[in-house]
Amino acid sequence: MESRLKQFQSYIEKYIEIIASVLNIDIEIVDDKLIRIGGTGIYKNKVNENVITEGNIYSEVLETSKEVVVLDIEKNSSCVECSNFEQCINKSIIVVPIKYDNQTIGVVGAVSTDIEKKKHIKSKIDSYLPFIENICDLISMKIEEHEVNKDNSKKMQMFHEVINNVEKSILILDTQHKISYINDIAIKCLKLSNNQIGEVLNIINCESYTNGKELITINIGGNQYKITAKTIPVYPYIKSYDKIIIFDKVNEQVELPQNINTNWGINNIESIVGNSYVMQSIKHRIKKLSKSNSTVLITGESGTGKELIARAIHAEGNRRNKPFIAINCAAIPENLLESELFGYVKGAFSGASNSGKIGKFEFANMGVIFLDEIGDLSFHLQAKLLRVLQERKFARIGSNKLIDLDIKVIAATNKDLLKLVSEGLYRDDLYYRLNVIPINLPPLRERKEDIKDLINMFMPKYSVELNINLYKIEDSVIKMLENYYWPGNIRELENAIEYMMNLVGEDGIITTDMLPIDIINYYKKKNMLVQVCDDEGCLDVNLQEIDDEIMKYEGKIISIKDLELIYINKLLDKYGRTTKTKKEIAKKLGIGLATLYRKLEEN
Structure with a gap:
């Protein structure tokens, strides 16, 4: 059976030439069967030979997995016992094991036949040895990389085999929105061919049903299909793929259901979940502006539901029966985004489709276009978008023909655009x-x-989707969910509910031990509080939050003033340094705003 190293012989040959030239000594690599895999100098023409009669030291290293350095072969006991000792021309040797998966699979031997060079090697052994060790590690890493790729290839083969044998149509898209794989049922259903692998698939509209499935309009090669599907994002878990689209059949003619639901409910603005004062104000504003054609900018952290608000504006407005087209400006590469937005004509550029392409603005004409992550646009596209918004006209790439636009624009971002403007990174106009x-x-x-x-909305959804009977969620769970700080916002809350629903047992009860690990860890950290007091009062300090800062004082005594300052700055870094945030932090710390400012100024 071929050794592991033998499979990488050509790769190894490249490395040994580098080692030999750097160290100025001959190199040979021998596998665990004592076969010479590669060599330089006097060993170059002896590759694939067995060294069993001249490899006492190699056998020793293979057996012990420990490196051996012999600076004088004539005085080494292992060499003296070698049957080749009398004919051996080597004067010194460094042997380092090549290890993989806790086994020694071969050795690297650095050999000198020069008597004078022995002294040089001896003086440089501290640099020679680590260099050879690093080469051994590189060889091991190459083998591991090969094994991982081989394993992944087998898994992908099995994955394709599985999806080809399920009774549903499946399309897999890569990160460029191109068809990466399509199973036989989907080919038949969409009347496509395997030749369309690599072709761009555009999702030009997407609405959600109350049962959690989506009505998607897709465009492949200029042909449009309406399908009821489920879209599963898979990146970065499978890095070569972006999403999987699963559907049963093509709906030739589709009538939208009376009540469309995207978790918050977009047919009736009052069904948006949230009765807090701030959400009531937003709903009231949506009611007032939905009939207007003015551009709307929705801002907020990731996961707060910006697209759902955009859909609510569309559903409440006088364009509710016209297209709603959403595009994520950050998800599409810069060189493709312009053609995605504005389309192109036949022969507009190298690689352009012979049939040309309709852009998102043209698809959305008479309706609403939603430009998500608008803060990620390049300066070039910022200028082009500004012109479109001002003139309400645009031309496809490669064409001089202007297309009139009757469109409502809704944009969204989680970035501070005004700050980007002040930094010169975004156009103020x-x-x-x-x-x-x-x-x-x-x-x-x-x-x-x-x-x-929100919990009461998500629970029934996943109860139906996962076919789970839920009888109760403990009050302590709700309290912990209500007091968690939710960095991922509503998206994180929904994921937490789905996670817990998957853990529900036969009793149908959700308990605190079913909470996601991030939430459990948050409360563990929150419990690591100490009270720090001075003449002005006391602060509750979370030691876990400032542990990395305290480490800087290791071996020293830290003053209460420094401890307070570290904690206050940590809170400001976490929640922001606006006046509003400082007031909130001061209130929660039990001190006045003036006291907080004084403590900061004492730094």
Whole structure:
């Protein structure tokens, strides 16, 4: 059976030439069967020979897995016992094991036949040895990489085999929105061919049913299909793929259901979940602006539901029966985004489709276009978008023909655009053109009174989807969910509910031990509080939060003033340094705002 090293012979040959030239000595690599896999100098023409009669030291290293350095072969006991000792021309040798998967699979031998060079090697052994060790590690890493790739290839083969044998149509898209794989049922259903692997698939509209499935309009090669499907994001778990689309059949003609639901409910604005004062204000604003054609800018942290608010504006407005087209400006590569937005004509550029392409603006004409992650646009596209917004006209790439636009634009971002403007990273004229009607969505931690209502919305959804009978969620669980700080906002809350629902037992009860690990760890950290007091009062300090800062004082005594300052700065870094945030932090610390400022100024 071939040794592991033998499979990498060509790769190894490249490395040994490098080692030999750097160290200026001959190199040979021998596998665990004592076969020479590669060699330089006097060993170059002896590759694939067995060294069993001249390899006492190699046998020793293979057996012990420990490196051996012999600076004088004539005085070494292992060499003296070698049957080849009399004919051996080597004067010194360094042997290092190549290890993989806790086994020694071969050795690297650095050999000198020069008597004078022995002294040089002896003086440089401290640098020679680590260099050879690193080469051994590189060889091991190459083998591991090969094994992982081989394993992944087998898994992908099995994955494709599985999806080809399920009774559903399956399309797999890569990160460029191109068809990476399509199973036989989908080929038949969409009347496609395997030749369309690599072709771009555009999702040009997407609405959600009350049963959790989506009505998707897709475009492949200029042909449109309406399908009722489930879209599963798989990146970065399978890095070569972006999403999997699973569907049963093509709906030739589709009538949208009376009540469309995207978790918050977009047909009736009052069905948006949240009765907190801030959410009531947002709903009232949506009611007032939905009939307007003015541009809306929705801001807020990731996961707060910006697209759902955009859909609510569309559903409440006079364009509700016209297209709603959403595009994520951050998810599409810069060189493709312009053609995605504006389309192109036949022969517009190298690689362009012969049939041309309709862009998102053209698809959304008469309706609503939602530009998500608008803060990620390049300066070039910022200028082009500004012109479109001002003139309400655009041309496809490669064409001089202007297309009139009757469109409502809704943009969204989780970035501070005004800050980007001040830093010269965003056009101020575009910012003001977008920010005609601003809507700021609060993070979930600032509308905690809505959390219970959101829980009561997500629970039935996953009870049906997972076919689980849920009888009760313990009050302690709800309390912990309400008091968690939710960095991922509503998206994280929904994921937490889905996670817990998967753990529900036969009793149908959700208990605190079913909470996601991030939430459990949050409360573990929260319990690591100490009270720090001075003449002005006491602070509750979370030692876990400032552990890394305290480490800087290791071996020293830290003053109460320094401890307070570290903690206050940590809170400001975490929650922000605005006046509003400082007031909130001061209030929660039980001190006045003036006291907080004084403690900061004492730094």
